[in-house]
Amino acid sequence: MEHNFIDIELSWLESCITKKINKDLSKNIDSTISKQNDIVIDSYYSQLASKLSKSERLILILALAQYIAPKKLLALMTAKEEDLTIGGLTLQNSYSGFIPTIDTALYLLTNDKYSIVNRLSSLNLFDSESTLIRENIIQLEKQDSWTPFTASVLTINPYVLHQILWNKPYVPAMSSSFPAEKITTEQEWSDMVVNRKTEKQLEEILSWVKQRNAMKSIPAVARKVLPGYRTLFYGPSGTGKTLAATLIGKLTGLEVYRIDLSKLVSKYIGETEKNLKQVFDIAEQHDWILFFDEGDAIFGKRSETSSSNDRYANQEVSYLLQRVERFPGTVIVATNFKTNLDKAFLRRFQTIVHFPAPNEDTRKMLWEKVFNDEVPKENDFDFSFFAKNFELTGANIINVLQQAVVLGFEENGGTIGKPQLTRALTRELSKLDKLDMKTERKLIFEHEECC
Structure with missing residues (x-):
């Protein structure tokens, strides 16, 4: 036809x-x-x-x-x-x-x-x-x-x-001229563990994405409101910023593309703007959600102009500011530290969502969700002990799960027992320089005995 x-x-x-x-x-x-x-x-x-x-x-x-x-x-x-x-x-x-x-x-x-x-x-x-x-x-x-x-x-x-x-959208392969990749998740909204304030803000973003076309249909609103939606996610690594971005895309039926800043920023004059233009032009055609991870690398503060390099760097930030402001879709910028971003960007975000390091109650929920009933393990573990004694993020706990599963297959017929779990936790704490050999390791083995 x-x-x-x-x-x-x-x-x-x-x-x-x-x-x-x-x-x-x-x-x-x-x-x-x-x-x-x-x-x-x-x-x-x-x-x-x-x-x-x-x-x-x-x-x-x-x-x-x-x-x-x-x-x-x-x-x-x-x-x-x-x-x-x-x-x-x-x-x-x-x-x-x-x-x-x-x-x-x-x-x-x-x-x-x-x-x-x-x-x-x-x-x-x-x-x-x-x-x-x-x-x-x-x-x-x-x-x-x-x-x-x-x-x-x-x-x-x-x-x-x-x-x-x-009769289908064109999506180029990820390269230096197209520094973006599609990100997805098998998890659901219920799998995400954040505090109630953060969850409420994420629900507001969901509402905007779902109702954006209806809002544009009101001329009096469309004339006054800038196109698109811009939001900032900030907080420590592993607190769920990337997961939240992919879930927003999943629940709204929109594809989420993460911008690879290592490929985006070029030492050659004008190439960064050219790469940005490529991404934004294609994203506008496809109605993508753009996710800038570690956004302070490109959204950072503009510096005093003392050299030609400073001028070009400031031009890149200014160009990005203009494109983000004109983009009719959703832009999510993630950073560990909000203070690292240029104030001109901060003023243009409709929402700024804090992903704090999880407290004890949140950590307990994370342990229970990661090590749920579908995970093969010998018996119930005392997750309140882990939550109280070890300040880990959701990403850290998933690393513990991965290592514990491997150890379970190697040593215990595919089932996670207390020795496998405690050794996996020990390795993760050691990697993070959070393992005091005289105290925290002792706590781990005390937990092994008490379980």
Whole structure:
């Protein structure tokens, strides 16, 4: 159905070209176009066409033809020899064909090529506020700085073109030019253990993401409120910031992409902004949630300008600030220390969510959830003992689980016993430099005896 619909649009384009070249002005572009009500909304292209005016649809199919049906434009290449108002570029190389420009679109859209009024009216379709340009569907490429604006080549945004051709979103592989990766979780909202204040703030974010489109439908609100939602997660490592971000995506049906700051920041001037633009442009097309982990690496405070390096670093922060502010989706920035972030960013966050280190009660809940009934273990352990004596985060406790399971398979037939659990805990505490050989290790083995 998708290809049939595109074929109908191409036939309509061909008819418009023929009538224009033959100077058949008895009918305008409406004469052969399929009616808007006849569009079957079952594909990306048909969805795109359904929200465009007939003139915009003509521009779109004109730009698309050079990629999928270049023969449809050969008549324009031939006619250009006699009528320079057709515009376009004629290529005579390995690809012998015709590349349409704004002039080409104006030629097809105006009944009288000498009518300045008609030409200026049609030119509005290429204004920055027009649908095709504002939504980054059509891109305009000037060949030289001295050529007029109307000589700009019509191209289709590569991400839009990919969706038209394959009817599915384009997601590039993670690389230095696309420093983002999709993150998911098998856990559920009930698996997350945070204090009530933090949970309430996360629920507010969930409500916004779920109701964002309904809010945009109220013009009085949409005019006053900045697009998108920006939130800061801060607190020690392992307290659930990444899990919360992935769960928000899971519960709202949105994909979450974590920005790899090691690949994002480049030593070459302008490359960081270029990488950022790549991520934000694709994210806007797909309605992703963007998650900046260790955000102070790029959202950090701007410094005093004492060298060219300082100026470029400040430019990167300023550019990021602008893109985050314009992003229509959800941006989550995570950091260990809120004070490390630039105040200009802090002012623009709708919510700032604190993920504190878990207290004794929270630690007990974490131990019980991590070592739940589905985990093979010999008997019930005294988790209140662990919670009271060892200040660990959820991530630390999961590390203990992983090590205890391995030891259980090696030593106890796949079941976690007291020796395996205590040794796994000992190793985690040692890794964190929290193991005092004279006291805390003694407590661990006292627990082994008391259980």
